[in-house]
Amino acid sequence: MPINIIGSMVVQGPEVLPGWQYIKSYGPLLAVIGGLKYYCRGTTNTWERDLHGKVYIITGGTSGLGAALVDDLAARGAQLILLVRSIEDAWLTEYIQDLRDKHSNFLIYAEECDLSSLYSVRKFATKWLDNSPPRRLDGVVCTAAEALPYGKERENSIDGLEIQTAVNYVGHYHLLTLLSPSLRAQIPDRDVRVILTTCLSQAMGNLDLKDPLFIAKRYPKNKPWTVYGTSKLQLGLFAKEFQRRLLAVPRKDGSPLNVRVNVVNPGFMRSPSTKRVLSFGSLFGLFLYLVYLPILWVFLKSSAQGIQSILYALMCPDFINLDGGNFISECDIYKPARAEFEDAELQKNLFDATEKFISEVEKDSAYKRKKAEAIAKKSKETKDKKEKESNAKSNDNSKEDIGLKTNSQPKGEVPLFPELDKDGNIKSSKPAATNNSKSKNNKKGKKGKKT
Template identity: 50%
Template sequence: MPLNILGTALFEGTDKIPYFDAVVRAAPYVAATAAVKYWSRGPTNTWERKLHGKVYLVTGGTSGGMGTAVALEMARLGAQLIFLTRNIDEWSTEFVQDLRERTGNELLYMEQCDLGNLWEVRQFATRWLDNSPPRRLDGVLVMSGDMEPLGVPRFAPPVRKSSSDGLEMQIAVNFAGVFHLLDLLQPSFKAQPPDRDIRIIVTTCWTQVMGDVQVEDPLWQQQLYRSASKFCSSSKLQLGLTMMEYQRRLIADMQRVAEEKKNDRTGLNIKVVLVQPGTMRSNSLRRVLSNGSVLLLVVLYCVLLYPFLWLFTRSGNRGAQSVLYALNTPEFEEVNLKTTATKYVADCSVVKFARKEFEDAELQRKLYDNTRRDILALEKRMALKRNAKKPAKDKKEAEAKAKAKAKAKATPSSSK
């Protein structure tokens, strides 16, 4: 076909080619659109390594977007994945089974761990650590997140959604739950052999540049809820700052133990990486643009805005490229490290942090300590509430059993 068109243009002139003028007029616009789309889709990860035998904990892997794309590729490369999900139900079970069939990898499992519930996080971490010898763990990929509708001032103001612990939901899921999980899993990372390359990959969002840091109230328990976006961006910012301190503490603890035991462990085999995957057409973006309304989702997102979103934002698969880069690149192996600081990845390359707080080690230390302090205090308060409810629950169960027993005695037995 192209040769016929070219021959006609050379020997008979362009007038003989149907719609030639229309094609010429449209060509610049098509080329410009293609160029913008090529730019907005972001780079492609070019690194790949075998993951056979490696074990990873994954959050956000069942989202159907970026997390699922990453999990699919990791399963294809042979990794053993443990998905942490809010609920284990028929849908999630079928999801894992489908992933096994698509990749031929049977080492895909699921554990219940709601990041919005600090007690469930502790229960999972306790189960994971309660094993001798220590279980193998090659890394954690945190790709979960919550972004609440922004609301419309005067018409539909933002509604504060709370977790089971009473925290604002975005602070609970994006910050407190992730921090608590990784903080509790420190012994598991430290117990791994020194030659094992361990990567803790935490996804963040560019909106963190608009966040605030509450050093004395890191869980935002005393802050008024005026803007959903402020809580979301601040949760991402505070998580990133605490991860900087988390990396330093892991290295310092490993080196202190090495001095005591007189070995050469440096702790640099454990690397914390923050990944900014870019703006994607994700569930969170749909929820924000539609303000939680099905009607707005159909009209505004699917009809009016989708052409522009397709052009300027990424799919989940394209957003996954930076996460896969952080997982596979040899730059983060101990022999290739140039600095010990937490790395920040965007567009499949290491970049600098935009906020000055990422250079303030003292602020990060205080934020880490205060977050751990407030989470422990909150856990104690919630435990007291559960214990207070337990006698009433036991009493109701005992009364129900007594009634059932009395009813059984009152019922005449059938004659033989």
């Protein structure tokens, strides 16, 4: 059949092809759309690496880019530890179980580590470091990010920090610096990689060493991308300084450091964060997003396409021979345009300033937390005391009721709760007295009859 059609087209021309008029009209347009879609999907990673038995900590692994990465690494047999806000979630349990069943990989876990809470991050890191024997760690991939839409008021974290700065920069800073002893302690032949994610919004960021945690500054609700971009800019600067500080501490066994920190730009994607930003966090905005979804489908990557550069950063063998602090996009190393990435002194000052502010915020949060716990404990004790007094009062009232019921029994009848003598017999003093009075009356009656 196809051969006959092709033969007819050769002899008689393409007009004999069924539906030729439609192909002629819409074919060029579809070809252009297909070409744009293919170009915008980005580069695909071609490196392969055996990940069976390797352990990776992943932030933001339940949605968007992180979920796609978790699905890919789980299929490759890696052991994954997903850091989540709360493990008391039925949906999370089903999500983990579905991943295990789908890939026959039962080494997928979730542990509580809320990046918006410095206390939660410290609890997780302390638990990880205190484990005996020390836990294996082949890498940390930080994909979690918070993006607020246009026009929304400022949102604060538990510690009072602006939420985008708290999650995108401060939370990852705190997590990695606390885990640095575990990263350094891995055996020499282990290729340990730390991946941070960024985006082009870092070009719109404004660095302020006096307030790196965005505590005092006023939130620009009409330009939320500047705050988001600043958090990503700070994260990239932190990556370069963190790599230098890791290299500055020699290993006790004299082996070269085997930890590499790199920053990946996955590109523009149709992720949940993108949807929230483009829809302005409103129902009407969501309707507009759905209207323009076909255009976004052409020009924006899917999450599965966005993880290709992350996979490249995890699997390419060349990075272990480089110094780290590299920026990766489209499965290749690139040089950021901003001058701050070439200023080592600025990066050091930002690292130190952030460390100082985090210490102050942690102390203040600890004081408030202890105070709240003391107030809660005191209110609980007061509540328990009132309940105890109420129960005691109700018991006394019930005893009085029982006494009244006992005393109100009719004469000559056995009470509901009779008193017993030492032999176990019912005391019947009152009924006896009644019987004696009756007998006396009877005697008197008999004497009266005799007279």
